Amino acid sequence: MSTGAQVTAWRPALEGVVEVLHAHFPAHAYPSHTHDAWTVLIVDEGTVQYDLDHREHGLAQAQVSLLPPNVPHDGRSVHPGGFRKRVLYLAADRLGGEGLVGAAVDQPEYADPVLRHRLHQLHGVLVDGREDLEAQSRLTLIEERLQQHLRQQVTPPPELRDPGLAAELRELLDARLPTGVTLAEAAEVVHAHPAHLVRAFSREYGLPPHRYLTGRRVELARRYLLEGRPAAEVAVLAGFYDQSHLNRHFRRMLGVSPSRFARP
Missing domain, CATH: 1.10.10.60 (Homeodomain-like)
Structure with a gap:
């Protein structure tokens, strides 16, 4: 590790996230390497330049980078002051099959303020480590948006309100106030996709389930x-x-x- 580098890494109690990494590298440059997970990267200071599958890319603070599993990449700072980054490593099966790897190789950066803000919020929740339902909800919406980018469907058609579904979730939350319920459990009980469940509840009651x-x-x-x-x-x-x-x-x-x- 380079002199002055600051790294914090941990595995949160959030299904699908195999590692969280927060790092400040004043001078470090990554050699070419691979991960067995999806790498979701945001930069908070500086600009990162990297080669992915022998093609050069750059990541600025307003962007999000999604690097696919098992594809070689490196990383280095564009400026002398280094860079500060936050990374989520998602299990390889979280975003879909092999067919989406090629899409990520072709376009690994997204200028998507909504996605970046959601990632920023999730990192804050994971640092706290105590808001399970919030972390699950935020991750579900992040993964959905990443899949939309990979399939080039970032603006899906608007969904109809689903007050019945929202009411079912509210009843479930009320019934399990002290013990709580995971988003996956709630989705199974009410027979709905987790992302749709979060959006339906938020739309109906004006605040998210967590x-x-x-x-x-x-x-x-x-x-x-x-x-x-x-x-x-x-x-x-x-x-x-x-x-x-x-x-x-x-x-x-x-x-x-x-x-x-x-x-x-």
Whole structure:
């Protein structure tokens, strides 16, 4: 590793993501290599130049790069100051079959602000590591958009509202407030594609499923706090990881901590 390089890598508890990498390389240049996963790359500082299958490409901060599995590529900074990047490595079977590898080789960069913003949001969730349903929902929409790029169908026809499906998901979330439900489980229960499920719910109720679930958990926590239960116990009863997780969402929603909300 080059002098001054800063690298953080981990495997999140999110099905389909085999690794997350955040790195700052002041001078490092990657030699030619391959991955057994899809590489989804965004650059936060600098500009990256790379060769993919013997063709030269460049990645600026406004773009997203998708490098296919098992295809050689390298990487280096265009400018002397180096570059800062964030990478998701997706399991090889997440975006489709071998037929899409060629599409990624032909066009690995996408100037897609929506996709880039969704990736930025997902990285933030993965750093936190506590918002399972949010991470699953964001990844589902990211993978769908990447598949649309690979198939050159980035602007699909608008979908009709599906209030019945949205109501089914809301009932399921309400029934499993403390324990929660994964997006895959919810999609199986209501017999819908995960991406369509997220969009249908968001369109019908004005907020995504993970935000609805968090809000309902905060409401449940309020009731327990008003019963005089301690915040550490309330966090578990309401479905949060721990008291700090409860504190963060409670303060964000109500402007005060749980300890200051309920009168003694």
